[in-house]
Every structure is written in structure tokens, then in C-alpha cells.
Amino acid sequence: MSATLNAASPAIRPETRAMIDRLIAFDTTSRNSNLELIHYVRDYLADLGVAAQLVHDEEGRKANLYATLGPTDRPGIALSGHTDVVPIDSQDWTRDPWSVSELDGRLYGRGTCDMKSFIAVALAHAPRFLAAGLATPVHLCFSYDEEVGCKGVPDLLAFLASQPVKPAMCVVGEPTEMKVITGHKGKTSIRCHVRGKEAHSSLAPYGVNAVNAAARVVGYLADMAARKAAEGPFDADFDVPYTTVHTGTIEGGTQLNIVPGHCRFEFEFRYLPQDSPQTLLDEVKRYAEHEVAPAMHEIDPASGFGWEEMAGFPGLDLAPGAEVVEVAKALSGGNATGKVAFGTEAGLFDRSGIPTVVCGPGSIDQAHKPDEFIALEQVALCERFMDRLEERLSA
Numbered sequence: 001m002s003a004t005l006n007a008a009s010p011a012i013r014p015e016t017r018a019m020i021d022r023l024i025a026f027d028t029t030s031r032n033s034n035l036e037l038i039h040y041v042r043d044y045l046a047d048l049g050v051a052a053q054l055v056h057d058e059e060g061r062k063a064n065l066y067a068t069l070g071p072t073d074r075p076g077i078a079l080s081g082h083t084d085v086v087p088i089d090s091q092d093w094t095r096d097p098w099s100v101s102e103l104d105g106r107l108y109g110r111g112t113c114d115m116k117s118f119i120a121v122a123l124a125h126a127p128r129f130l131a132a133g134l135a136t137p138v139h140l141c142f143s144y145d146e147e148v149g150c151k152g153v154p155d156l157l158a159f160l161a162s163q164p165v166k167p168a169m170c171v172v173g174e175p176t177e178m179k180v181i182t183g184h185k186g187k188t189s190i191r192c193h194v195r196g197k198e199a200h201s202s203l204a205p206y207g208v209n210a211v212n213a214a215a216r217v218v219g220y221l222a223d224m225a226a227r228k229a230a231e232g233p234f235d236a237d238f239d240v241p242y243t244t245v246h247t248g249t250i251e252g253g254t255q256l257n258i259v260p261g262h263c264r265f266e267f268e269f270r271y272l273p274q275d276s277p278q279t280l281l282d283e284v285k286r287y288a289e290h291e292v293a294p295a296m297h298e299i300d301p302a303s304g305f306g307w308e309e310m311a312g313f314p315g316l317d318l319a320p321g322a323e324v325v326e327v328a329k330a331l332s333g334g335n336a337t338g339k340v341a342f343g344t345e346a347g348l349f350d351r352s353g354i355p356t357v358v359c360g361p362g363s364i365d366q367a368h369k370p371d372e373f374i375a376l377e378q379v380a381l382c383e384r385f386m387d388r389l390e391e392r393l394s395a
Helices: 014-022 036-047 112-131 153-161 201-206 210-231 278-301 323-332 346-351 378-395
Strands: 051-054 061-069 077-082 101-102 107-108 138-142 167-174 180-184 187-196 244-252 262-271 302-314 337-341 356-358 373-375
Touching: 014 112, 036 061, 036 112, 036 138, 051 153, 061 153, 077 112, 077 244, 077 346, 101 112, 107 378, 112 138, 112 323, 112 337, 112 373, 112 378, 153 302, 167 323, 167 346, 187 210, 187 278, 201 262, 201 373, 210 244, 210 262, 210 278, 262 278, 278 302, 278 337, 323 356, 346 356, 373 378
Parallel strands: 077 138, 077 167, 167 356, 180 337
Antiparallel strands: 051 061, 061 138, 101 107, 107 373, 180 356, 187 262, 187 302, 244 262
16 A cells, blocks of 8 residues: 655646556566556557557567557657566565555656656546547557667557658657756667687686687777777767766686686667767777787687677757757746766657657656655656647647
């Protein structure tokens, strides 16, 4: 049971709260299927007389959802959100992550901030949109696997490209404290496979140590990161104003007395729009192939490096005067815009020809953490956003 609302906390609509409760109860960790949630949303919309279209992944385990509230023969404003959440594994939660609890003006639960509350507000407002007799439609775009590289949205965008009508613009409801975000970094994540040659550790010079080879490239990535921090390019509008280079995992070898014949590490670039991820990757590959691999090949020509792109999405870089920016500012009730270091599907929508901003409730500081929460004040601001959208599209 949730605690009573703090007297100083803003009231949110009962239907909004009920929808947040319902969506948080679905464990849509990215490794799981999201179909139970998607089918619930499909059926909820069907009860309102709205037909939703599902775009499944290749295995049929997951799906994007697309639906239009209002006239279907003209483009409108899309509200986009991802249905997956990050794992709770090894996190020190003090409450049930799959059941919303309320305390001191906050709603706790996995996904309350990132980003089921935005989806819940949009869905709870759907009956109001429909009753208003919209002249311009609201499109709902709910995707899967954003947290593991925006893997679901490309299929949704391919579906939209085949439709006679697609959205005129889009708002991605990632947590920005309801501020309008016009730019975010792009991301490319890479897995490197290092092939060595095993040998007894007493005969180490006759083997090719894959861990040592990997370590040299990881060291080069660290040097590249330091160079970017010192030399740029820079964009002061971002909270981290330069491209970052990060190695996240590394594993290799079997036991200490065997020269490791394999190693694998994963790294990423979160890059400013003016940087090219391909140029950055080419630089790392050149170092590996020209500075590290030749000595490996002298011992075993079959040793070396393999490169696998895991995921990626483009950055977002909107002109301040773009129409979607002006619309979003009017809906949010604010005049300021900004840029963020974290990535979203906004760059993919924008690149597909649908101008897109990011604006949603909650703070990214709370995302992905144990005891994730969203302030009731943020949910209320998002409700006001939907009220203004309803008024604008009904005119």
C-alpha cells in the first residue's frame, strides 16, 4: 500500500497514478520480453476504440507499439517512450522495485523515472485526447530495447516509412525535468575479440598473450579519452562538453599458468555531433593493427584482433529555432533549452525525417539507481504538458 500524499506534494490524477502502478508492475528488464506490457497497452487502447499496430522483433519476443489518437489521415505529434528498464541485479533496493511505493512526494519503483511515468501520463490522458475531438492527431510510439542500444526504434521507423502518414514531429519523454532538450550525444559501442596463442606460462615467450595485447589497446583508449578531455572539440552546452571514450568490460584467459589465448573487451564512444564515431574507431583499429598486431604475428600469424559493433545511435543537434522546439517550449511552459550527455532515440527519429526534441518528467540523476524514484511534482508538470497539447491540437 502506498503512503498518504504529503500535504506539500502536488496532487496527480488518480488515472495517472493507477497507470504508473500498472506499468511498473511489468518486469520489462531488457533481457525479458515486453509483450505482456505491450499487449496490456494494446488492449487498453482497444477499449477506447483505438487500434494499435505492433512491430515485432525477429524472434517475436518483443514489440514496438504505434497508435494514433484522433484523425488518421494527417500527421500529428508523436509521443515516444521506451518500455524496457535496466536490471535491478546486485542493486541494494530497500523496497519492491516492481510495486510503486510513495513517500515524501516521491514515487519509487524501477522505471518510475526512466521512463514509464511519461508513458503512463500519455496513456492516462488518452481518453481526454479522444473526447477533445482532436483536429491534429497524437501518435503513440512505444519501443523495446532502448536501454541496450535503441534496438527497437529502427524497426518502428521502418514501419512508419511504409505508412501513408507519419508524424510531423516527435517528443521523446526521457527524464529532463520537463526541460526541452535540443541536443544529445551519439553513441557507438564496440566489442573487440583478441586472438592469442596459448602456451605454458613457463614458456611465455612462445605464446601470444591476448590479455597483454588487449591491455595495450585499452590503454590507448584511455589515452584517447584524456586527449579528448584536454583538446576537444568542445560544446559547453553539454554537461560533459566533449566526446568521451570508455572501456566497460574486459575478460580473458583460463588460469594463471596458461598464456591466455583469448581476451574480449567492450568500449564505447559517446560523441559530440561534430565528431565522427567511424573516425574514432578507425584510429583505434590502426593502433591495434600497426602497433600491436605485428609482434603477435611474428609468433602466430593467426593471432590478431576482431571488431564487432554492438549497438549505436546518432546524436541529436536541432537548430534552436526549429518548429518542434518552439512547439515543445510552448507545451512545457518554459523558454529555456539545453543539451544532455545521455542518449535517446531522438536522434534516430530526427534522422528519419521526423524533427524531434527530448522532454519528459523526472531527473536523469535518479535513473538506473536502486530505489529509483520520480517526484510527484514532475508527474504533475507532465500532466500540464498533456493538457496544453490537448488544447493546441483541438484548435
